[in-house]
Amino acid sequence: MPLLNAPLNVELKIIKILVDEKTKRHLENLGVLVNALVTVMQVSEGNVIIKIKNVRLAINKSTAMKIFVAA
Amino acid sequence: MIKICLAGNPNCGKTTLFNSLTGSTAHVGNWPGVTVEKREGSYRKFDEKIDIVDLPGIYSMSPYTPEEVVSRNYILDEKPNCVINIVDATNLERNLYLTTQLLEIDVPVVVALNMMDILKKNNETIDIKALSEAFKVPVVEISALKDEGLDDLMKVAYGEAKKVRKGTTILEKTTVGSLVREAYNELKTSVSSPLFHAVKLVENDELECKDHPELAKRISDMKSKLPEDDFEGDYEAIIANERYEYIGKNFKHTFVKFNEGLTKSDKIDKVLTHKIWSIPIFLLIMFVVFHFTFSEDFLGLNKIFGLEITSKGWFNFFTGMGYDGAIEEEGEAILSGIPSLGVFLQSWMGFLTGSIIDLFNSFLPEGAWYTSLICDGILTGIDSIFSFIPQVLLLYLFVSILEDSGYMARVAFIMDRAFRKFGLSGKAFIPLLMGFGCSVPAMLATKTLEDEKERDVTIRITPFFSCGAKAPIWTLLAAVVAGRFLGDVFVFSIYILGIAIAIIAAIIMKVFSKNYDVPPFIMELPQYHAPQFKNLMVHLWEKFKHFIYKASTIIMAAIIVIWFLSNFSWDFWNGMVDDIESSILASVGRVVRYIFYPLGFGSGADGWKYTAATFTGLIAKEDVVGTMAQLGLVEGTINLSNAAIYSFAAYNLFTLPCFAAVSTAKSESSKKGFLVTLAWWLALSYIVALIIYWLGTLLEAVLWLGSIVIVVIVLLVILLGFYVSKKKRAQIA
Numbered sequence: 167m168p169l170l171n172a173p174l175n176v177e178l179k180i181i182k183i184l185v186d187e188k189t190k191r192h193l194e195n196l197g198v199l200v201n202a203l204v205t206v207m208q209v210s211e212g213n214v215i216i217k218i219k220n221v222r223l224a225i226n227k228s229t230a231m232k233i234f235v236a237a
Numbered sequence: 238m239i240k241i242c243l244a245g246n247p248n249c250g251k252t253t254l255f256n257s258l259t260g261s262t263a264h265v266g267n268w269p270g271v272t273v274e275k276r277e278g279s280y281r282k283f284d285e286k287i288d289i290v291d292l293p294g295i296y297s298m299s300p301y302t303p304e305e306v307v308s309r310n311y312i313l314d315e316k317p318n319c320v321i322n323i324v325d326a327t328n329l330e331r332n333l334y335l336t337t338q339l340l341e342i343d344v345p346v347v348v349a350l351n352m353m354d355i356l357k358k359n360n361e362t363i364d365i366k367a368l369s370e371a372f373k374v375p376v377v378e379i380s381a382l383k384d385e386g387l388d389d390l391m392k393v394a395y396g397e398a399k400k401v402r403k404g405t406t407i408l409e410k411t412t413v414g415s416l417v418r419e420a421y422n423e424l425k426t427s428v429s430s431p432l433f434h435a436v437k438l439v440e441n442d443e444l445e446c447k448d449h450p451e452l453a454k455r456i457s458d459m460k461s462k463l464p465e466d467d468f469e470g471d472y473e474a475i476i477a478n479e480r481y482e483y484i485g486k487n488f489k490h491t492f493v494k495f496n497e498g499l500t501k502s503d504k505i506d507k508v509l510t511h512k513i514w515s516i517p518i519f520l521l522i523m524f525v526v527f528h529f530t531f532s533e534d535f536l537g538l539n540k541i542f543g544l545e546i547t548s549k550g551w552f553n554f555f556t557g558m559g560y561d562g563a564i565e566e567e568g569e570a571i572l573s574g575i576p577s578l579g580v581f582l583q584s585w586m587g588f589l590t591g592s593i594i595d596l597f598n599s600f601l602p603e604g605a606w607y608t609s610l611i612c613d614g615i616l617t618g619i620d621s622i623f624s625f626i627p628q629v630l631l632l633y634l635f636v637s638i639l640e641d642s643g644y645m646a647r648v649a650f651i652m653d654r655a656f657r658k659f660g661l662s663g664k665a666f667i668p669l670l671m672g673f674g675c676s677v678p679a680m681l682a683t684k685t686l687e688d689e690k691e692r693d694v695t696i697r698i699t700p701f702f703s704c705g706a707k708a709p710i711w712t713l714l715a716a717v718v719a720g721r722f723l724g725d726v727f728v729f730s731i732y733i734l735g736i737a738i739a740i741i742a743a744i745i746m747k748v749f750s751k752n753y754d755v756p757p758f759i760m761e762l763p764q765y766h767a768p769q770f771k772n773l774m775v776h777l778w779e780k781f782k783h784f785i786y787k788a789s790t791i792i793m794a795a796i797i798v799i800w801f802l803s804n805f806s807w808d809f810w811n812g813m814v815d816d817i818e819s820s821i822l823a824s825v826g827r828v829v830r831y832i833f834y835p836l837g838f839g840s841g842a843d844g845w846k847y848t849a850a851t852f853t854g855l856i857a858k859e860d861v862v863g864t865m866a867q868l869g870l871v872e873g874t875i876n877l878s879n880a881a882i883y884s885f886a887a888y889n890l891f892t893l894p895c896f897a898a899v900s901t902a903k904s905e906s907s908k909k910g911f912l913v914t915l916a917w918w919l920a921l922s923y924i925v926a927l928i929i930y931w932l933g934t935l936l937e938a939v940l941w942l943g944s945i946v947i948v949v950i951v952l953l954v955i956l957l958g959f960y961v962s963k964k965k966r967a968q969i970a
Contacts, residue, residue, distance in 0.1 A: 175499075188301070188687075189757050194477040195297035196759070197331055200468060201478070207503055210512040211654045215762060219330045219481075220492075222502070224650040226657065226758035 169214055169230040172206045178235040180204055185232045193233075196223060204235060239398050240288045241280075244312060244339060245323035246332050247294025248763050250351045252276075254323060254381035255291035258391070262775050264678070268646040268667065269294060269761050270685035273304040275311055282388070283395060290317065293684075296331075298338040298433070299442075299473075304684040312342065313430065318398035319345040321390065326350040326363055326378075329492055333484045334477075336372065341404045341433040345397040346374045349390050354380040363491050371487055373405060382769070404432035411479045412463065413439055413472070416456055423452050440473045502764045506647065515651040524729060526635040530579035530628050531715060532725035577725070582627030583712070590620040606804075606813055614800030614867060619788060621866030622859045625709035626784065630777055633705060636673055637776045641768035645670065646760060653758045658958065659740050660747030662686070662758045665695045669739070672702030673732075674780070676898040679704075680905050688756045693910035694746050696902050697917055698739035700894040703732055705780070706858035710889055713862050714882055716872045731886055738891065738925055741954060742917075744961055787857060795856045799849070799864050817868065822849055836888055836923070837881035837930035846870055847877075847885060857895050880933025884926040891922035 172178055180202050183190055197219040198204070208215040212227035225233075243251045247269030256263055259278030264271060272293045280287040292308040300306040312320060322339050324332040339346055350363060369376040375393045379386035408417050420435035428434050437445040439456060446453040460470065468474040509515060528535075576584065594616045601608040639645060645667055653663025664686055672679035679699045683692045703711070711731050715724035802822035804813045814820055826845025829852075833839030838847040846868040853860040865871070877885065893899060893915070903911050928950075936943030 185757065189759070191299055191473060192296075192301040192759060194474055195299065195301075195334070196761070197334070197481060199474060199478050199481065202481070208506060208510055210510045210515060210651065213650060213653055213758070215506065215510065215650070220328055221331050222506075222762040222764075224646070224653075224663075224758065224760045224762050226653050226662070229757040229759065 167235060169204070169206060169216065169225070169233040169235055170209070170212060170227065172235050174206050174209070176237070177203050177205050178237055180233060181236050182234040183232065184234070185229055189229065197221070198223070198233065238286060238288055239319075239395070240290065240315070240317040241319045241321060241394055241398060242275075242290040242292055242311060242315075242317040243321050243323055244292050244308060244335070245294060245351075246296055246325065246335060247271075247761065249294065249323050249325040249332060250381045251294060251323050252291055254321075254349070254351070254379070254387070255289060257381055257384055257387055259289050262779055263291065264776070264779070265772055266640040266645065267643040267763050267766065268640070268649075269763070270302075270304065270667065270682065273307075273681050273684040275307055280391060282391065287391075287395065287398075295335065297335055299440075302685050302687045307684075312339070312344070313433070316429075317344065319347060319394050321347050321349050321394055323349045323351050323381075326352050326356050329363070329488060330481075330484055333488065334480055337407050337480045337483065338433075340372060340374065341406050341430070341436055343402060343404045343430045343432070345400055345402045346372075347390070347394045347397055348372065348374060348376045350376060350378045351381055353378045354383045354385065367491065368488065374402075404430060406432055406436065407483045408436065408476065408479055411483070412466075413476060413479065416459055419459065420452060420456055424449070436476065440476055500764070502643075505765055506762070509644070509647050510651055515647075516655075519648055519651065522639070523732075526632065527729045527732070528725050529577050530632045530635070530725075531712065531728045532577040532580065535577045579628040579631045580724075582631065583624055586627050587620075587624040590616075590623050594620060609804060609813065610797070610800055614804075615793065615796055617866050618796035618799070618863035619793070621713075621862045621871070622709055622788060622792065625712050625862070626781075628712055629705045629708045629784075630780060632708065633674055633780050634773060634777055636670070637773050638768045641766075641772055643763045643765040646762050649760060650758075650762065656743075657755050657758075658961070659743035660750075660755060661691060661694060661743055662755050664758060664760060665691060668695055669699060669702050672699045672704060675704050675706070676700050676702075676894050677901045680898065680901045683905055686756075689907050689910075690750065691756060693906050693914070694743055696906050696910075697746070697914050698742050699902075700898060700918070701735040701739040701742070701891060703735050703890055704858065704894070704898075706895065707861075707890060709859060709862045711886065713865070713872070714875075714886055717875045717877075718879065718882060731890065734887065735890055738921070742921060744958060748957075748961055787859070792857050792859050792863060795853050795860045796863050796867065799853060799860075799867055803849075803868060822868075825849075833888075835930070836884045836926045837934070838877055838885040838888075841877075843870065843876075851885075851889060851892070854889055855893055855896060857897075858889070861889060878934070878937065880930050880937060883933055884930035887929050888922050888926035891918065891925055893918050893922075 180198065180200055183193060183198065183200060185193065202218060205217040206214055207217050207222065212230070214225050214230045216223050216225060243255055245251050248267065248271075252263050252265045252272050255261060255276065255278060256265065258280050261276075261278045263276055270293070272291060274293070276291040278289050278291070280289050290311065292311055293304040295305045295308045298309055298312075300309050311317070320339060320342075322336050324336060336346075336348060348368065350365065356363065363378075365376045365378060375397060377386060377390045377393055379390050381387070406417060408414055416439045417432075417435050420438045421431055424431040424435050424438075434445060438449060438453060460472065466475065468478065509518060594612055597616060598608070598612050601611065648670065649663040649666045651663075652666040656663050656665060665683075667685070668679045668682040671682055676699050679702070680696050683695045683699075686692045686695060711728045715727045718724065718727050799822065803817055803820045805821060806814045806819050807821055807824070809821070817823060823845055826849045830839040830844040830848040833844070833848055833851070838844065846865065847870070849868065850861045850864040850870070853864045875882075899915075902914055906914060932943060932947055932950075935946060
């Protein structure tokens with residue numbers, strides 16, 4: 167499911183990242199990689215705050231829709 | 238000379254360390270992207286002078302935004318003698334990622350584990366021996382904030398700087414190891430830092446592949462023989478993954494269990510980034526800030542309890558209100574309420590500077606030209622600006638507190654949704670918010686935006702976020718309108734108007750630019766922390782120093798020129814004129830003022846004075862009130878209508894900012910963008926002021942008709958917004 171619809175405060179695994187190349191590079195450098203573990207902390211009007219590698223990252227809605235996670 | 242640079246993730250304490258090492262006072266804040274340019278200073282505790290270079294924070298050696306390019310290019314091209322890699326010890330996993338990349342460059346590296354004080358407070362330790370052995374570089378524990386371990390760090394770095402180091406990589410034993418080796422063998426004789434470039438080549442870096450096309454082909458053939466994996470041949474992802482895997486595998490035991498579960502920061506965020514309450518809370522915070530700074534009736538106490546004081550008793554002495562020269566006669570009501578902190582400070586400052594002028598007046602001979610120059614020119618001009626300084630500094634203090642606590646990054650986040658509709662990302666909000674302090678650093682901060690178009694648009698609307706130098710204009714006008722309605726509401730409304738017009742301007746620019754996608758918003762949210770007192774004071778001191786410097790140079794020069802122009806006529810060899818109306822400035826102003834006729838403040842006997850003030854504002858915005866004071870326009874003598882006051886305020890808010898800001902805009906925007914920007918500022922300020930004056934006049938004359946017209950205009954703007962967002966949605970679908 168997309169990050170946007172993921173349940174809050176549950177550790178999930180990233181299975182797919184479908185954003186453009188440049189953004190993908192940036193996300194990778196921040197540790198947002200396939201198979202990485204991620205927790206959704208807050209959803210505010212579609213924008214999300216995630217916890218990954220113990221860092222809080224804010225991500226906007228359209229990007230969050232393109233990151234897929236599974237339990 | 239030895240050059241040592243500081244590299245590390247954003248917000249890991251590089252600038253704090255830089256300040257401690259060099260005794261500088263560079264700006265520190267709690268959000269990613271405070272430093273946008275490299276900065277140099279020197280460390281003098283050794284016999285040899287050492288140059289310290291502070292770089293913008295980077296997450297990796299593959300830059301994403303222009304300010305990250307600055308860092309990468311510096312490390313690769315300028316060849317420092319040593320790189321101090323600052324690592325946030327409370328978040329090793331993400332910070333060491335950059336370390337693994339820095340190690341691949343042929344440069345001595347020292348890892349500085351920062352924020353050790355926080356670790357010690359929580360009784361945590363890090364196995365620095367293991368780290369040092371694994372990376373084969375020295376590791377030093379420091380706390381930049383508490384000044385701990387800095388001497389050790391510099392001793393180690395100084396020693397390393399004399400050595401030569403070959404790059405090493407942690408990718409050696411991974412699936413891509415053979416590819417990197419192959420590329421390395423080919424490159425090692427032809428380029429510097431061959432290992433770094435070899436890895437880039439394996440990552441399929443565009444530039445690198447173009448430089449070595451044959452090698453790139455051989456590598457890609459080798460890649461096709463490797464087994465498939467989860468990343469579908471995306472080698473940048475594979476390498477990024479290998480780095481994180483390596484860090485996880487080798488240093489898992491050294492990770493500190495910080496920030497796990499719901500931290501205090503997370504709980505605060507549940508409220509401050511709430512989907513409904515976040516924006517009202519932000520507006521409330523801003524209003525409280527303005528109320529504390531500009532209100533003449535603190536918390537509405539006077540309105541509720543009806544305070545009226547008619548003598549200069551201790552109570553007045555305490556609030557400062559009766560002493561700023563406004564009250565002449567005993568028995569007149571002095572105090573209409575308890576003033577806010579800002580107004581209180583302003584009153585006393587006005588009293589102080591007023592007394593100084595009186596003092597000079599008392600011993601300088603009456604009627605001499607130099608008395609006029611000193612008292613009516615320089616002192617009056619400086620006084621008019623100085624008395625507003627307490628309020629400006631107070632406003633700046635509040636913004637610094639918000640910056641330092643970490644709230645800025647959250648505001649960017651909650652604003653992103655709204656901003657996206659206007660063609661900007663939430664990231665643009667940080668430069669804009671900095672615009673409340675000064676447009677120059679705000680425009681420099683647009684370097685953190687990855688898209689050129691977004692930078693242009695942001696620069697164009699930055700001056701609409703009223704800067705500290707414009708604040709004296711509003712405060713002066715607030716004092717004028719205070720008798721008609723509330724001063725703090727007036728000032729707040731100016732700020733809100735600025736934001737509203739900025740939004741509308743962004744929408745208009747969006748309509749006229751085709752196929753433009755707002756870049757995604759991805760931002761690290763730092764932990765909240767209590768603002769550092771020392772840090773706040775440094776910010777204030779810097780601001781104050783900057784102001785004093787400006788006041789004593791460019792503002793002073795403008796004031797002297799204005800004094801000359803307003804006290805002499807064209808035949809100036811005949812001495813000073815008695816009547817200001819026959820001065821050079823008056824005769825020029827009377828011609829030029831026709832430009833501002835339609836805006837309301839150009840007409841009337843004083844019209845040329847407002848015109849002159851507006852023009853001196855181009856030199857520095859403080860000069861607007863400075864000039865007004867010299868020409869005799871102060872609280873009691875400004876007799877514009879409400880509409881004209883608003884129009885005057887709006888024109889000065891939206892027109893060309895000061896020269897410093899204009900030249901910054903030139904250096905930061907795209908070539909084509911800059912000319913558009915100039916035309917844009919001139920046209921927009923005129924149109925907005927015109928609309929305000931005409932609507933305001935209409936409102937004052939015929940209330941119902943004016944109301945209808947305003948409602949219609951607001952509706953049109955909303956419709957425009959809807960139209961844009963609908964078009965956008967249609968494009969996506």
